[in-house]
Amino acid sequence: MGLTALCPGTFDPATNGHLDIIERAARRFDAVVVGVLDNPAKRPLFTAEERVQILKEATAGLPNVQVAAFSGLLVDAARQVGADVVVKGLRAVTDFEAEIQMAQMNRALAGVETLFMTTSPEWSFLSSSLVKEVARFGGDVSALVPPGVPERLRERLGGGA
Amino acid sequence: MGLTALCPGTFDPATNGHLDIIERAARRFDAVVVGVLDNPAKRPLFTAEERVQILKEATAGLPNVQVAAFSGLLVDAARQVGADVVVKGLRAVTDFEAEIQMAQMNRALAGVETLFMTTSPEWSFLSSSLVKEVARFGGDVSALVPPGVPERLRERLGGGA
Amino acid sequence: MGLTALCPGTFDPATNGHLDIIERAARRFDAVVVGVLDNPAKRPLFTAEERVQILKEATAGLPNVQVAAFSGLLVDAARQVGADVVVKGLRAVTDFEAEIQMAQMNRALAGVETLFMTTSPEWSFLSSSLVKEVARFGGDVSALVPPGVPERLRERLGGGA
Amino acid sequence: MGLTALCPGTFDPATNGHLDIIERAARRFDAVVVGVLDNPAKRPLFTAEERVQILKEATAGLPNVQVAAFSGLLVDAARQVGADVVVKGLRAVTDFEAEIQMAQMNRALAGVETLFMTTSPEWSFLSSSLVKEVARFGGDVSALVPPGVPERLRERLGGGA
């Protein structure tokens, strides 16, 4: 029948851990929509447009992946893009608990089913926050994020290296 | 001898999960005082008075339950209302760890004993924060909170339907 | 393209929690194969044939669900039934950790991807072991397992009620 | 009205951590019944009678505490002794998860409410299994268990010291 998966997140910025989940979802589902949450209240470092652009570049080689910004409730976004399921990566136990509560809520509210993939071990320590903290003090993050992101981080944060 | 239990929280706003704990405590203990933490530093959506009012309406049918605001240390509130024990609901592991530290501290400081109840499974995914986030974007939360709360959330947040 | 999901487990016996995951998987995937692990070393209460039979009865109304026993490695079973993904339910944090290790191993060994669903809150406290322990002492488990299972438990365990 | 608490466990043997929970429960509740689970399938080191005897000696100074063996379901024991609540100590997260499932099950089966106390920090690393393992190799456990237990462990295990 053809399943569409929505991969939602803040992606501020996208890391290799995010890309790993997106690529694995793209291999299993017919279509993947990467949904970039546009939530100015969270004060992201990059605008939603920039975050969408980074992900478009990083997923250019994956023909069944689309990237779009969304605001508001995840369940509304899932309905708009016609997603059959939400797909998310899980790294750690504290992730798991917050995510499980969100997933139960989304199912109770709108019947939206969330499927979790385990983050690949090599990226299990990685988060957008850690990347930004390292970059802020001039650390080299090029092994942790897609090409193009280190330059953008330097520009935005004015760090060294 | 008659045991009085203090059920403390921010209750911003009260959810059906909170009510479930309060009702179960009221069935086991002689008296229950619901203590609404008045902590403006946490920037609650509702004032302490509004939160007390919501809980008074929701517990109107429980004769041995009282609702009051308190500020300052929990151990002082427990002493003031003559509570023998503090009763709290636990949902998740991360809850558990923060709560266990608070409970050990309260016992070390003032001999106040905390008893934990497990949140009913049907509300284990529920939190005041999730309720506010859903309401903010116009989602329907009427199955998740006591009567009267959805209207107040709409008023305060200006959301849709 | 049509995705086939393998739902593996010991199912000794199947509970309403298992059925909930199977039904939800059947709604999202084209085909679901319930794989009953035939591992005599675990000394199950019911034979693999009995466990398959219970699940066949319980899923009789789901046309895209099949039930089969398997022994050996999960990744081999996935290959045999042509499963694109493995689907499992997650209840708790300790589940999560054991499952995440198994999932990483299965992906490392054979590229088999595991997708996790969150168990419905009302069954989050339920396990086959708890059901057997309750039944062993004559407790009533009819609200926790599919029809037919309470009788089988009584027969096997010789309990009361 | 007078609340009776049931403190259940295997107590093989009782440790200072168990005693800490029993004493704290005895201070808050009108009556405490320590329920020693008589489950030969668990192959305890001490018989149920020995475990009851150890606890009777250790709680001799607590007039509102009784000790009794029980077999079968916890909810039946609670009913028999007229317990209003079950009281248990929690040490760690994995404890918490197993206990929460048991508590939900007991409430679903028979309306039995479980209240959890946090184990005192100084005993948070302590378990009957660790005590037995240390004693088995001649380690000194006298600071970890009530008087009388080290002798009994030596007798049973034939260890040194």
Next chain:
Amino acid sequence: MGLTALCPGTFDPATNGHLDIIERAARRFDAVVVGVLDNPAKRPLFTAEERVQILKEATAGLPNVQVAAFSGLLVDAARQVGADVVVKGLRAVTDFEAEIQMAQMNRALAGVETLFMTTSPEWSFLSSSLVKEVARFGGDVSALVPPGVPERLRERLGGGA
């Protein structure tokens, strides 16, 4: 060869739990450098200089311990002070997860190895945040922090007692 350990933290203010880790590290390693993170973005209650001063007084009796402020990346601080390893205390599971991610990142970035000690049970409920919250409302924290800290907290917070 002589191992130098870096014990990093915000120490706002140092607690008896921090001191316990520092003292135990000083007993095992040749030299210990306590690194006070100077991160104004975290809005500490005490300046980095005050936090260094508190720790210097509290560790005055430990000849192989030095205290210094650092800003920027931990891996750079480790390099500057010639630390062979980073030593940290772990209290709880949520600590553990955040710390494990940080440790993996520091090893991936710069080969810096982190060794974790378990916080002594009697301080396992203790955190600088809890201390500040208690002090803010006039609670007595003198049993929880090194001498000199209660006065400084009173001065800064203007609390009672």
Next chain:
Amino acid sequence: MGLTALCPGTFDPATNGHLDIIERAARRFDAVVVGVLDNPAKRPLFTAEERVQILKEATAGLPNVQVAAFSGLLVDAARQVGADVVVKGLRAVTDFEAEIQMAQMNRALAGVETLFMTTSPEWSFLSSSLVKEVARFGGDVSALVPPGVPERLRERLGGGA
């Protein structure tokens, strides 16, 4: 002064995850003793001698590493080999809790300090049990264990390939 670290375990058999911890400990400490727990009650697949032999081969290139079997209490083994600290790897939260209890016990019993390293992400899913289970059904584990182990597993388990 020269620190000696004891790396204890059952190592049935050693995996690449164990080797990773041993190698990293050997880089930081002056001497490392790998202590193979000889506990027949755990019914290991390989004898203590075989497990020591596997580790000797796998650590042949590390001049400051020794391998020895021990029985009885870890704290006695630490004393015998003159170890200043115990060093262990941590993979997951449930590991963490069991390990923290053991570490607190060993410190309370005999002042033995345990230092934990985080297992490298690529081995975080790996355990001796999983390796044995995979090997038992003919799966290829050569990427997960030191050279020589796959042959020994095949011999012992009579598996395929």
